[in-house]
Each structure stands twice: as C-alpha cells, then as structure tokens.
Amino acid sequence: MFKSIMKFIYHFASPKYxxxxxxxxxxxxxxxxxxxxxxxxxxxxxxxxxxxxxxDSYRIIFVHVPAAWMSMFIYMVMATSGAIGxxxxxxxxxxxxxxSAPIGxxxxxxxxxxxxxxxxxxxxxxxxxxxxxxxxLILLFLYLGFMALEAAIEDPxxxxxxxxxxxxxxxxxxxxxxxxxxxxxxxxQGATVTKFDKPSIHISMLIPLLLMALGFKLxxxxxxxxxxxxxxxxxxxxxxxxxxxxxxxSETSLx
Numbered sequence: 001m002f003k004s005i006m007k008f009i010y011h012f013a014s015p016k017y018x019x020x021x022x023x024x025x026x027x028x029x030x031x032x033x034x035x036x037x038x039x040x041x042x043x044x045x046x047x048x049x050x051x052x053x054x055x056d057s058y059r060i061i062f063v064h065v066p067a068a069w070m071s072m073f074i075y076m077v078m079a080t081s082g083a084i085g086x087x088x089x090x091x092x093x094x095x096x097x098x099x100s101a102p103i104g105x106x107x108x109x110x111x112x113x114x115x116x117x118x119x120x121x122x123x124x125x126x127x128x129x130x131x132x133x134x135x136x137l138i139l140l141f142l143y144l145g146f147m148a149l150e151a152a153i154e155d156p157x158x159x160x161x162x163x164x165x166x167x168x169x170x171x172x173x174x175x176x177x178x179x180x181x182x183x184x185x186x187x188x189q190g191a192t193v194t195k196f197d198k199p200s201i202h203i204s205m206l207i208p209l210l211l212m213a214l215g216f217k218l219x220x221x222x223x224x225x226x227x228x229x230x231x232x233x234x235x236x237x238x239x240x241x242x243x244x245x246x247x248x249x250s251e252t253s254l255x
Contacts (some may be wrong), residue, residue: 013092015232016241022225029222040211064114066213074104082164094160099227105143131180142170
C-alpha cells in the first residue's frame, strides 16, 4: 500500500507530468482568482457597512488580513516542501519551495505596509514594536534570507538542502505570530474570524473578507504554478521530454 502511494506521488511529481498538468490548471485558477478578487473588492469597498468605531478606515482589513494569513500559509508550504525534498528527494518539492519564496515575501511586505497604514489612525503611529508586528517583520527577513541563501550557493541541490533547513527552523516563528496577541500584552487586536466559538465580525464584513482570502490563496496557487512550471522547464532543459516539447512547439509555429 505504502509503495503504491509513493509510486503515485513520484509519478505526480515528475517534471513532465507536472508541466502538462499545471499548464491545464493555470487558466482555471487564474479566472477564479480574478472573479473572487473582483467580487471581494466590490463587496468590501462598496457593500459592506461602515464600522461603528473605525469608520471606513477598517476596510483595509480586506487586504491586510488575507495578506497576513498568506504570509504564514506560504511559509508553511515552503517548510513542508523543504522537508519533503530532504526526506524523499523529490525535486518538485524543492521547486515549489523556491518558487513560493518571492510570493510569500510580497504578501508579508503587503501585510506590514497595510498594517502600518491601518495603525496610523488607530494607534497614532505608523510603526510600534508590537509583538505581532515584530514577528511578522522577522518572517519577512526569513523569506529574504531564504532567497539570499539560494542565490549564494551555486550547486542547486546543496542550495535546496540549505534553504529547506532554514525554512524548517524558521517555522518556530509561525505560532509566535499567531498567538502573540494571546501570549503578550499587545496593541494588535485579537482574533475575530478564527475563533473556536463564533467569529466576532459581522457576516456582512466576513463574506468579503473570506472572498478576498480565497482569492489571495488562488492567486498564490496560480503564480506559484507559473513560476514552478518555468523553473522545471529550465532545470530539465537538457532532458528528452523538454527537447521533444521544444521540437513540437517549433513545428507548430512553422505551420
């Protein structure tokens, strides 16, 4: 049973199969991303009611909160992919981790910037050394460190192993970000959506927030597939299936 599962995983993770499958999935994910982000933006900016305390300034949560969620989610994807690459030597896992890093860094930067914009009217300052903000900044440094380490090591396999170890060690920062508002006295507000009993955000605000969150997630899937697809094509450029693909593309363009 285990051998059959591993055989399926290795088949699914083969560069040739991944390249073909991702090429079919990318347009679907791209259209779904556009629909969700447009719907979430319209709902959040124009339909959701004004907050009785923060007024219209609260609407930045429809970008800030999903971006913060994605910053942690993508890092966990990188750490998991790195572990898979270390244990089972699956090259595609290393490709996914490498392709995810710039996207995760962008989401983390977006979360920090929008948090600062939101914090100015709420706290009276663009930045405070709040526990959650500081941990999120450390997460950005982890992303940048991952990319810098990968660029500094010439051997791709050695770079993948070193980056995987860095990503796995950095996972310790994720629960710190998530639970910082509970562990320390912090200016950052507590959880409103991911509460076990009942979200303390009104449904009219929750719907656009979830639409934007799902849109951001599908955006990540779309972009990481595009990046991974190109990376697989580059790393396997001397393999038979890539040469065959190039030959077919050349014949098609001449017709």
